[in-house]
Amino acid sequence: MVGLRHRFESRAGDVTVLDGVDLHLDAGDHAALVGASGVGKTTLLSVLGGLESPQEGTVRVDDHDLAGMSRGELATFRRETVGFVFQHFGLLEALTAAENVELAGSLAGAAAGPRRRRAAELLEAVGLVDRARHRPLELSGGERQRLAIARALMNRPRLVLADEPTGNLDERSSTLVMGLLESLPAGHGCTLVVVTHDATIAARARRCFRLSGGRAIEEAIPV
Numbered sequence: 001m002v003g004l005r006h007r008f009e010s011r012a013g014d015v016t017v018l019d020g021v022d023l024h025l026d027a028g029d030h031a032a033l034v035g036a037s038g039v040g041k042t043t044l045l046s047v048l049g050g051l052e053s054p055q056e057g058t059v060r061v062d063d064h065d066l067a068g069m070s071r072g073e074l075a076t077f078r079r080e081t082v083g084f085v086f087q088h089f090g091l092l093e094a095l096t097a098a099e100n101v102e103l104a105g106s107l108a109g110a111a112a113g114p115r116r117r118r119a120a121e122l123l124e125a126v127g128l129v130d131r132a133r134h135r136p137l138e139l140s141g142g143e144r145q146r147l148a149i150a151r152a153l154m155n156r157p158r159l160v161l162a163d164e165p166t167g168n169l170d171e172r173s174s175t176l177v178m179g180l181l182e183s184l185p186a187g188h189g190c191t192l193v194v195v196t197h198d199a200t201i202a203a204r205a206r207r208c209f210r211l212s213g214g215r216a217i218e219e220a221i222p223v
């Protein structure tokens with residue numbers, strides 16, 4: 001189960017970004033996180049994923065209590081438990097697509113054989129087999145986004161956090177990327193949180209939270 005309760009204050013000047021966010025997700029949930037630009041959606045994902053320590057409150061993912069963790073423990077947590085599909089969370093330009101995916105596995109200590117097989121399997125799943133030797137700069141935006149998903153899944157994360165994964169994509173690539181992400185909760189039992197400005201993408205989630213005034217409020221999914 002992935003359950004999280006969380007209260008966090010970050011100062012941008014003297015602005016509190018998250019002010020008593022309280023949300024709980026079950027394992028296998030697919031949640032959309034929406035809200036105006038600058039309300040703190042990326043910040044919230046960063047705290048959920050252990051990229052930033054919660055300043056106040058409790059963040060729990062499975063039986064990991066993030067607030068009590070050292071930097072090293074957070075790094076291990078990120079590597080083993082979380083898959084990030086973040087636009088700024090860069091793919092390494094010097095590595096090929098396949099190497100980018102494999103690297104996530106080597107960092108988590110996976111042996112070379114299984115690592116290579118898993119990377120090949122994931123590249124196939126995201127439709128990039130014939131781009132395996134390309135470097136990220138030699139890929140289109142949608143292909144890079146799919147590569148980021150493959151890399152995020154390398155270590156079979158319990159929690160996948162996607163920050164505007166279809167932000168710069170055309171409709172077709174966007175549908176492909178969302179299809180891939182949405183297959184995760186059903187197929188792998190992992191929890192998926194997708195930040196989006198796109199109402200039709202939010203409507204595909206099982207639950208939707210709107211971040212506003214530092215709090216997350218659950219909304220009905222439009223039918």
Ligand SMILES: Nc1ncnc2c1ncn2[C@@H]1O[C@H](COP(=O)(O)OP(=O)(O)OP(=O)(O)O)[C@@H](O)[C@H]1O
Pocket residue numbers: 011012013017035036037038039040041042043044
């Ligand atoms: N490291 C930081 N230091 C100071 N302020 C920050 C920092 N990171 C974010 N902020 C501020 O926190 C607020 C929330 O930022 P965040 O990136 O979480 O917003 P967002 O909801 O993801 O917006 P967008 O939809 O535009 O991506 C913004 O006002 C931003 O300027």
Ligand SMILES: [Mg+2]
Pocket residue numbers: 041042043163
């Ligand atoms: Mg953002």
